[in-house]
Amino acid sequence: TQLLEQSPQFLSIQEGENLTVYCNSSSVFSSLQWYRQEPGEGPVLLVTVVTGGEVKKLKRLTFQFGDARKDSSLHITAAQPGDTGLYLCAGRVSGGGADGLTFGKGTHLIIQP
Template identity: 85%
Template sequence: TQLLEQSPQFLSIQEGENLTVYCNSSSVFSSLQWYRQEPGEGPVLLVTVVTGGEVKKLKRLTFQFGDARKDSSLHITAAQPGDTGLYLCAGQNIYNQGGKLIFGQGTELSVKP
């Protein structure tokens, strides 16, 4: 069974600080997707990383896929209160496990003004 461990589970920081969220597994994924989820709503797709070592940027958010495609990170620069929310990583292994997404437990981010 493939598992994704996300850390930290909770993060409370001041506006303007930088932060990194980690997503780790002992298994290889063919892709990894990052979502953001607001309370009472569905996950909203932020980005998909596919190639080992790939880096994608979305404004102040930088996503990286590990070289071995077993881990990923999300780095936020100069966090703002609007970044507050639950961030989820989800791995997918198209070749062995079809299209299902395996989710991490999420990182609850709170950015205080």
């Protein structure tokens, strides 16, 4: 059973379109992070959300943490080919110790020119 479910798994859209990807769990997370990974590279942190209901914006990317801290979404406005990559959500279970992050399987995003 995957602790963090990401959807969709694959998404291919045209440049200029908007999109939303989701990260869901039945567990409560003390914090949740979104990473982007390009082929041949390690994941790069985009944002960390900590408070339920929190919304953070990073240029054309908007991240939201669910009120119950069990889910999160990433919305991209006017997608560009440079947004292509694997988007991973990762979290630390609430009450957990110093163990590592739990990652979802990721959303493979392709933005076609």
